[in-house]
Amino acid sequence: MPSILQYAYMQRALLVGCLLAVIVACLGTVMVHKRLSLIGDALSHSSLSGVALGLLLGFNPIVGAVAICIVSAFAIEAIRKKLGNHSEMAVAIVMSTGIGLAGVLSGFVKSAADFNSFLFGSIVAISGFETRLVVILAVIVLLAFILLYKELFYISFDEQAAAISGVPVGAVNAIFTILTAVTVSIAARTVGALIISSLMVVPVAAAMSIARSYRTTILWAVFVSITSTIGGLVLSFYLGLKPGGTIVLLSVAFFLVFRTIGFFRSGAKSTVSSKEV
């Protein structure tokens, strides 16, 4: 049986996959707690219109995806503030616009194969340039996440209280929005636009089932995300499966296992509590 590591493309896939797994889990934790779980969906779908635009006009589709993603992310923030109690509709509005635009523009794209590679990703076919891009992105996102950890925590927990306490909510949200948009558009190239949103939410949901603090929620989410990515790549290599889909299904399996553990743990705790009473 050939070793997975003897192939350069698999080495790159593992490196890029693990780096993305870490930053997507970190960003996802904030997203989920800001009640914006579907933002990854909206951005990844919107990024497709940027990809189509790039393919149509002859520039790098990743650049198009990044640009459209940033515009979409800020549009979500702006609409969210205007809609007040119905702020969650902002995600749906931007997602619909992105899908509509991508649908129309993709009709003019000559190479359907190029466009489809962004839909489902092609982690095993990424270039050296894309690998370097992901490494740089991962360093920037991780650095920003660590430095802005307490600001992001405060904003996720209570945005109004954070603003009252003097946290520069607008600036932190803007930085976070740009980082998310760039990550989603670049990750769409590797694991696919349809899968990136799942990776942003499912590992966090799994982590929340067993974590005992915000910090451990992030650590567990990163663990699930990395393990699913490595496991997905290995399984897809040996079993001939699609890597993106395998990665997501593994993270869903983690979610089910962690949820079951969490259920029994909370059940045991409530039994002890009722006995104490």
Place this chain on the structure above:
Amino acid sequence: MTKVIEVEDMSFGYTREMILEHVNFTVEKGDFAVVIGDNGVGKSTMVKLLLGVNRPTSGSIRISGKEVQSIKGSGIGYLPQNGGNRAAAFPATCEEIVMSSQYKNIGFARFPKKSHKEKVEEALKLVGMEDKRKALIGELSGGQQQRIMLARVLAADPEVLILDEPTVGVDAESVDRLLHILHHLNIEKQVTILMVTHDIEKVGPYANRVLCLSEGACREELLPQAQIVHAHAHEHAHGTAEHVHCANCDHGPDKQHGHDAEHCAECSHCEQYHEHDHDQTHAHKHDQPRQHRENDGKEAM
């Protein structure tokens, strides 16, 4: 006395229609002021204005002598209604939540130090929740969650505490405990408190000022301690509210005499008691709750 909150001729409306019009009041250092008024009268809007979240359409709001917009929340602690509800779904420990309020002390893009952790510990002790520092906030009862939210506010050493209906959805025992803690802070640490509440019966004995908000205007009543509770006590004891004075609709004791204050169509929440019309029988009732104020506050802990 030092004026901590000064609201001068302040008007505000989200549209052209004003919710609050020409509101004037001051809260001095060490005051425990209660804001009462019917639903939808603009109490929470006023809280947002005091916090600097909204800007007055006209007039001014000053906190410790500075325009509220310029201080950016400095020195103000805010405890919202059902603050714990939002926290319940958040997978964070009590310690992590209280630490979030240390933002100003830690600084932008910096990390907490030992002194910040000590401050958090001190705040948790102040609300009697030091045993729960590692517990997930979602695992606590509503009352305990509200105490953690209070600890979060206190860890920032606020000069003035603004509370928006903090007793809503909290069981009676936890309300008592919360009020004892606030009382202790007010008396011992001279923290100025402004609380919006409907639970005047519970909060009354701890307050020394009552601000009645009605139809966009704020009427300030400087009342002896715990009058409102006395009025209610009197009402319960006698089955009538003959001495209840409605400050809002100007029904004096004479006009009010003979009809139940709760049936005062103009305002049901602004029932206030007029001490000067009381005979000796009623006056002795005033002494009992006043002890709350004069108590050294140690019972709070």
